Amino acid sequence: MPLDAPTILAKARQCLAIEREALDATAEILNGDFVAVVRAVEETISTGRKLVFTGIGKSAHIAQKLTGTFNSTGVPSAFLDPTNALHGDLGLCAAGDLAFLLSNSGSTHEMLRLLPLFERFGLKTVALTGAPDSELARGADLRLIYRAPREACPLALAPTASTTAALALGDALAMVLLETRGVTREDFAKYHPAGTLGMTLLLRVKDIMRTGEGCPRLPEARTTVQEAILAMTGAKAGAVALTTADGTLAGIFTDGDFRRTALKGGADFLQKPVAQFMTRGGKTIGADVLAVEALKLFQQYKISDLFALDADGRPVGYIDVQDLPKLKIL
Known part of the structure; x- marks a missing residue:
């Protein structure tokens, strides 16, 4: 029967609440079994072996997603269709691999049939299940x-909260392992070379920084506050780099510095040397580092402007925090 808008929203919120309940309940029962599986995956990886995920029905979809997640973090993984496994696909398995058998009930015939074959x-073997006393849970190694x-499901039939919990538990395993293995953004980028994610992770500061007239630079020795402001305005930048005689960075003068100078610099502050008011050194970044590192600096120090330096300490580029959303880095 047709439902009015408030009822539709109420039922949607109820569904989300039930799935959240499953996540909370799963978090509460985590114990040493989880740690043991983490250690088993670490050992599997260290010996050059792979993870094998298998399941049937909705569990197959969860198994395939977890296969992708682990592969994307550098853990070799494969999905094994349980029916095809009995007709030749067991050939992808090798001694030392770690198999995850997914079954909510722990009594799925196909999973129980695979268990002795894996051994x-x-x-x-690892039983990923919602039934701790099931035949699958008892028969698996972990x-x-x-x-x-x-x-x-209002009919209590369609797998919903159970599949959410299974997926989240597998994700938790993958994310813990990502940290224990010390995976960096650079490592992650190797497995995602295409698309927006790949572009974001592989971009370097030199690929996104403003150069030439977009990177305002002036000598600190003979630049006034007024000249610094004009240079910033012309470059549509929020800061200007002040350099020493050899071209290396001496300091940075920002919009914020200008406002503070206007308050305490006196009536003639525009004609005073900008070196009196600039920030010595300032926050900078190397031109060859990953662009996501610039995002870290913006967030860590609550700044809006960043100059990129070459290997000799000369400012060669400028990044405004407002540039990052356009490049899909935020």
Whole structure:
């Protein structure tokens, strides 16, 4: 029957609340089993082996997603269709691999049939299930248990909260391992060379910085506050770099410095040397580092302007924090 708008929204919120309930319940029951699986994955990776994920029905979709997640973080992983596994695809398995068998009930026939086959092939097994006392949980070497007190489906039939909990638990495993392995943004970028994400992670400061007239630079020795302001205005920048006689950075004069100078610099402050009011040194970044590092500096120091330096300490580029959203770095 048709539902009015308030009822539609109420039912949607109820579904989300039930799935959130499953996540909270799963977090509460995390224990040493989770740690044991982390160690098992670390050992698998260290010996040059891979993870194998398998499931049927909705669990297959979760298994495929987790396969992609682990691959994207540099952990070799493969999805094994349980039906095809019985007709030749077990050939992708090798001794030392770690197999994750996904089944909410822990009694899925296909998973129970695969369990002894994996062991025969020399794989260690992990039951990823919502049934801690199930045959699958008891038969596997290791267990990842999630808890979904109820499904969000009004008929209590469609897998909803249980699949959310299974996916989130697998994601938690992947993210913990990402940290324990010390994966950096540079490492992550290697596995995402295409698309917006790849562009964002692979861009370097020299690829996004303003150069030439877009990077205002003046000698500190003979520049007045007025000249500094005119240079910033002409470049549509929020700061100007002041340089020493050899071209290296001496300091930075920003819009904020100008406002503070106007308050305490006296009536003739525009004609005074900008060197009296600039920030010595200032926050800078190397032109060859990843662009996401510039974002870190903007966020860490709450600044709006950043000059890029070459290997000799000369300012060669300028970045305004407002440039980053256009480049999809924020």
